[in-house]
Amino acid sequence: MTIFNFLIPKAKVVYVTTNHTVRQTLERMQAHGYTAIPLLNDAGTYAGTITEGDLLWFFKENTNLDIKKAEEYLITKVMRSRNNEAVNVSANLDMLMDLSLRQNFTPVLDDRHMFIGIVTRRDILTFYQQHASISDNEETFFNPTINKIMARRSIRKYTNEEVTYEDIETIVDAGHAAPTAVNRKPVHILILQEQDKRNELYSRHRRGQLISEAGVALAVYGDTTIEESDFLLNNDCSAAIQNMLIAIEALGLGGVWIGCKDEEWRNLVSEVYEVPKKYKLYGMIAFGHPNEVKEAHQNADPNKVHLNKW
Numbered sequence: 001m002t003i004f005n006f007l008i009p010k011a012k013v014v015y016v017t018t019n020h021t022v023r024q025t026l027e028r029m030q031a032h033g034y035t036a037i038p039l040l041n042d043a044g045t046y047a048g049t050i051t052e053g054d055l056l057w058f059f060k061e062n063t064n065l066d067i068k069k070a071e072e073y074l075i076t077k078v079m080r081s082r083n084n085e086a087v088n089v090s091a092n093l094d095m096l097m098d099l100s101l102r103q104n105f106t107p108v109l110d111d112r113h114m115f116i117g118i119v120t121r122r123d124i125l126t127f128y129q130q131h132a133s134i135s136d137n138e139e140t141f142f143n144p145t146i147n148k149i150m151a152r153r154s155i156r157k158y159t160n161e162e163v164t165y166e167d168i169e170t171i172v173d174a175g176h177a178a179p180t181a182v183n184r185k186p187v188h189i190l191i192l193q194e195q196d197k198r199n200e201l202y203s204r205h206r207r208g209q210l211i212s213e214a215g216v217a218l219a220v221y222g223d224t225t226i227e228e229s230d231f232l233l234n235n236d237c238s239a240a241i242q243n244m245l246i247a248i249e250a251l252g253l254g255g256v257w258i259g260c261k262d263e264e265w266r267n268l269v270s271e272v273y274e275v276p277k278k279y280k281l282y283g284m285i286a287f288g289h290p291n292e293v294k295e296a297h298q299n300a301d302p303n304k305v306h307l308n309k310w
Contacts, residue, residue: 155254
């Protein structure tokens, strides 16, 4: 089973190009009853997604709800709130399934990055409902937690879409839910949202690039007065980081774990954010709305799994 089994070819897809006006786009969406459609440029490459909400905000801010005035604006003048992530034609079904949970259609590109069609959420979910075998793997196949753990990959490219504070709060709560040695709870999480400070980190140390480019970053500190063992503090902070990375994936975001072995880097972060000396930095996370797609992890290497003896 390949992506071609689900592909709706470009000739049958309702889309607009960068030469269409706002009115033409609205009328096309209304005629077909769609709430979101692909946007292509003149060369035939995928440029983004136009949604009803994007058009509504544009009308409110620019036309006073005058449909004739909308003829004066090209669709490129509309600010897009989000773009559906596209995949290469070689993408597997697991990747399509993961994206279908976040967006109602997935644009498909060929090896030249040309738009060749879409795969809809309905088609993917219908396939899994009708054909997925659940006899041996029912609990894991339909377990959302296991699926998110397997789908989580290090994402280093992000869109400009803003991460909501509600999502940040959920992610931080997940971090604090991680276990700690003897339940001492020495973990502190610093939210790095202010762009100027994140840019300063990058200007002073190469390790700050992803911190600067991501929508948000987190720094995970351990309180050395609560937990004296560096080994246990590292374990506690690492557990919090892993929890947050899974939460990031579950919210449809993408993130990457940034190691903090370099003492110069740790000191710089603590200096810029005025962290008291009793707290030690053990790791950071850069995250945001993903601008890249990676395949889910496959089964573990059997050579690295040992049953009862090595």
